[in-house]
């Protein structure tokens with residue numbers, strides 16, 4: 001397992017647990033500052049509830065269920081909690097390798113920040129002063145304001161499917177299927193279909209394309225258009241507000257600290273490095289078997305694993321055909337995220353390039369005494385973040401003089417317990433698959449950001465789904481008492 005994590009992080013040596021990263025160029029990092037998680041090992045073989053997966057969905061479900069007085073076992077495949085969030089450090093400064101940005105308008109995450117007394121801080125480049133962008137194959141540089149205005153107008157047009165800026169089709173962001181029939185028409189389209197249909201001029205298309213590509217973290221042809229309407233609705237139908245919610249503020253103490261505090265609050269049994277291989281449902285409960293051969297029984301099970309690896313847990317009897325299809329197709333989020341340390345001081349800068357550039361979007365994350373640390377995103381398969389030279393070549397299309405001093409990141413797509421990044425649905429999945437994916441079957445409940453109703457694909461969605469699953473499990477067990 002440690003080898004797998006090291007491979008995913010592209011590191012030359014592994015520091016273990018919640019320890020920090022070693023830059024891909026061999027620049028050593030420091031251990032992250034999260035509290036050590038409190039681990040109480042399994043003390044029995046039968047529980048009221050077993051939760052599979054210690055990401056934020058599993059942590060929220062575990063805490064709420066354990067606090068109701070139910071006996072609970074949390075089984076986690078990796079040797080750390082937090083799932084697709086992973087707080088680490090680069091040369092002594094905290095970085096987030098996975099989920100990073102949050103916002104006070106994300107109700108579930110803000111509740112946790114308040115509950116555990118955490119703070120927020122801002123990413124400087126998210127309010128960039130200068131931008132570089134590629135259009136018509138040429139590099140352009142300028143002040144951010146006017147360029148951002150063009151992008152905002154283009155996005156408004158892209159999402160205006162009803163003459164009301166998308167407000168008719170997806171009026172309630174936390175109830176995305178409120179106008180399911182109206183949405184289904186648009187859900188049949190990919191982002192690429194919608195882009196082609198608008199016949200935008202070259203410059204507008206080249207400015208809009210990076211935004212769409214980072215959102216779905218893949219090729220536009222793979223990604224459903226309906227999820228863009230959903231983000232637009234979550235972002236109050238406004239580009240600036242949407243971007244502020246997606247990429248500006250982060251938890252000062254780090255995602256790892258929030259995860260550790262939630263686990264400490266659970267007071268439940270926990271087994272790390274214990275991947276679940278199978279769940280067998282019976283009339284009176286389920287038997288959960290781990291890859292190491294341990295078996296545990298529970299009256300109810302919460303599956304809180306990512307959609308892209310759900311199919312790796314053998315379910316008997318088989319889950320519904322709808323769930324199997326969603327698990328087989330998976331979501332599109334499979335691209336790259338990495339941090340690039342460059343020698344140049346570029347200020348609060350953002351760079352963007354249309355698909356199929358290996359770097360879609362990159363911006364200043366830390367202004368340092370010895371240069372700049374950029375955070376950088378791209379589609380899958382186009383940039384090997386373990387190859388510093390390749391990263392430098394790609395970055396020079398946007399910053400021709402960039403001298404790369406170090407690169408660090410985590411290869412979420414390689415990791416067998418995520419096989420991807422944040423969730424973005426394919427065409428048809430929102431109106432055709434979400435409801436069935438969420439449905440509990442005979443004491444097995446589904447949780448996870450990838451099937452949340454509101455901020456699906458975000459930490460907020462993970463918390464929402466965990467809290468919802470806990471509520472449903474409590475009602476189910478009460479009904480069977």
Ligand SMILES: Cc1cc2nc3c(=O)[nH]c(=O)nc-3n(C[C@H](O)[C@H](O)[C@H](O)COP(=O)(O)OP(=O)(O)OC[C@H]3O[C@@H](n4cnc5c(N)ncnc54)[C@H](O)[C@@H]3O)c2cc1C
Pocket residue numbers: 052053054055056057058075076077078081082083084085097098099100101102246274275276277304305306309312313337412416417418420421422423447448449450457458459460462
């Ligand atoms: C690079 C990246 C950037 C992101 N940026 C943001 C952002 O800025 N803001 C934001 O809000 N969100 C962001 N996200 C998304 C966010 O991190 C996720 O949506 C959220 O953390 C998912 O939580 P979860 O609990 O649903 O799933 P996960 O966090 O994936 O947790 C699932 C857990 O299940 C475990 N598991 C898997 N298989 C098994 C098995 N067989 N047995 C036992 N355990 C298993 C996994 O190891 C994992 O710990 C980002 C994600 C990535 C990867």
